[in-house]
Amino acid sequence: MRSSTMLQTISWETPYKIHRSRKITEQEFDGHKREIAQLYVNEDLELDEVRRIMAQKFKFYGSEPQYKKHLRQWKLEKNLSKREVIQLIKKSDKQTKCIYNNAHLKLRRIRSTECMGRISLSPVVSIVECRKSSDSAPAMTNVPSAATTETSSTRSAAVQVSAETKSVLDSAVSFLESSRYAQALECLDSVMAQLGNTDASPAMADATGNYGLAFLAQGEYAKAREHTERALAAFEKTGNHRHAAGASNNLGVLHDRQGDYQAALEAHKRALAGFQQHAANTDLAADPDMVNTLNNMGIVYRKQGDTVKALEHHIRALAGSRKLGDHQGCATTLNNIGVVFFTQGNFNSAWEFYNRSLSYYENNIFGENADMMATYHNIGLLFESNKYYANALPYYQRALAGYTKLYGDNSHATIGTLRNLGNVCYNLGNFEKCVEICSREFAARKKVLGKKHCETVAAQERMEEAKAAVGRVEKAKAAAL
Incomplete structure (x- = not known):
């Protein structure tokens, strides 16, 4: 029988901050009209x-109605009325831009609306017009901002x-x-x-850093390391110290994913010092980037076997x-606190903290996300470690x-879950499913780490072991006939 060694923790961005919907005032909605119009x-x-992006960026939690x-x-x-759709289709051709309420609509969308019958009647009087591509169409201006990863602070810059x-x-x-x-x-x-060719521009630095996040x-x-290091150098060159701290943090996450924990810890310490020096909040304990970096440091300390420091950093992060x-x-x-208790062998406390984590998602109006998946993984590992495979x-x-759904097969998170799910299928005697899962793991590790990497070789061995088990079962069935 085999057992898992992969322990999946959350050490990446928390994309959405979700609360129960409440009655939003007219003034609050009007204050966010520009952002909502830009996105919608x-x-x-x-x-x-x-709604998801407004919650994450602006802590704006309006309900769908x-x-x-x-x-x-x-x-x-x-949504267009039937009369408006017909009017647009009659006027449109490949060189036409269709403008509805001052917004550009793609002809593919208009025609699919007509064909699929998704036509809703609107009580609002709408402006429908068609413009040739040579005409100028109205557009809203917006301010660029860079996404944040584990704790990066790569926010908007004037460019x-x-x-x-x-x-x-x-x-x-x-x-x-x-996650698209x-x-x-x-x-x-x-x-x-x-x-x-504007390597030193803030916009180029933002774009380069975001490449690193995607990779x-x-x-x-x-690719992630190449782009993140280039972004870090650009931020330092342009004097954007807070963004530089964010890039240092992201390098720490990268080192963590690659198993170089000492380098990860050093990068996170540089990030923490940068955030402290250029804090966005006078209350350092409530600075969001510092909070997330503390969390990431706790993860690295746990992987190094220092559970005392790991708990210390996670508790500080929780307070923030x-x-x-x-x-x-x-x-x-x-x-992550649950993971530390799991590492210590304190399974009852681990179970308690995992379920406390999941309780925050019970009223989640936006569906599942990566953080929630990590906790599901960890509960699976808790049961597997105690041989409750089913x-x-x-x-x-x-x-x-x-x-x-979020990342595909080649992400750190997906590969870890493939590894453990393959082990569970093997221990339950479902060898054919185990072959399927192990094959996916092997293919992903080979693409990410290379064919000769020790983890790739181990994944191939697990796949071959599962195939051999299938062969033994088929041979036994044939002998029984």
């Missing part, structure tokens, strides 16, 4: 995605770039925050092409998250489904 109309995001009401009031609806470049960079950030990495990379490629999340560590009112951060840190199975399966 200009970037053509779904309403759930808009509240949003829909104000979109109607602002005449920002994207002298075109409004179009700012808009594309903002779109890249939105895609990163919603392919789309984020497309936007970043466009930004780099527009900026050209890190997808397990492409060589509570001061900030950051429920997502609390859930993350509670999970109990572990559904937790691993749920974690794997979530990770695969």
Whole structure:
């Protein structure tokens, strides 16, 4: 029988800070009209995605009915009446831009709306017009901001770039925050092409750092390191010390993922010192970037075997998250405290903290996310370690489904869950499923680490062992006939 050695903790960004919806005043909604219009109309995001990003960036927690009401009031609806769809289709061709309520609509969307019957009647009088591509279409301006990873502080910077470049960079950030990495990379490629040879510009540094985040999340560590180090150098050159601290933190996360814990700890310490020197909050204990870096340091200390320092840093991080009112951060840190207790063999306390972490997601209006998947994984490992394989199975399966949807097969998180799920299937005697899972793990490790890496070789051995078990079962069945 085999046992797992992979322990999955949360050591990446907490994308959404979710609270119960409350009654939002008219003044509050009007104060965020620009941001909501940018996301919903200009970037053509779904309403759930808009709510998700508004919660993360602005701690704005409006309910779906509240949003829909104000979109109607602002005449920002994207659903067209049947008469309006027919009018647009009659006027449109491949060289036509369709403008609805001052927003550009793609013809693909208009025609799919017609064909699929998703036509809703709007009580609001709408402006429908068609413009040739040579005409100027109205556009909203926006301010670029860089996404944050584990604890990075790569936020917006004032840059002298075109409004179009700012808009594309903002779109890249939105895609990163919603884990849509392919789309984020497309936007970043466009930004780099527009900026050209301006290596020292803040916008170029932001774009380079965001490349690093996308590659890190997808397990492409060589590319992640190249871009993060370039971003760090650019931030230092332009005097953006807080962004530089964020890049140092991200390098720490990268070293952690690659198993170089001493280098990870040194990078996190540099990040913490940078955040302390250039704190965004006079209350250092409630500075969000410092809180997250403390959490990451706790993870590294645990991996080095120093559970006392690990708990010390996680407890400081938990106190900071509570001061900030950051429920997502609390859930993350509670999970990581549970991991420390698991490492110490204190399974009852581990179970308690994992469930306290999950309790923060019970009223989650935006669905599942990576942090939640990590806790499911850890509960699976808790059951597996005590040889309750049947109990572990559904937790691993749920974690794997979530990770695969978010990151694909090649991320650090997905690979770890594949490893453990394969072990559980083997111990339950489901060898054919074990072969499937181990094959995915082997393929992912080979792509990320290379064919000769010791972990890749070990994954191949597990795959061959499972195949041999299938062969033995088939041979036994044939002999019994």
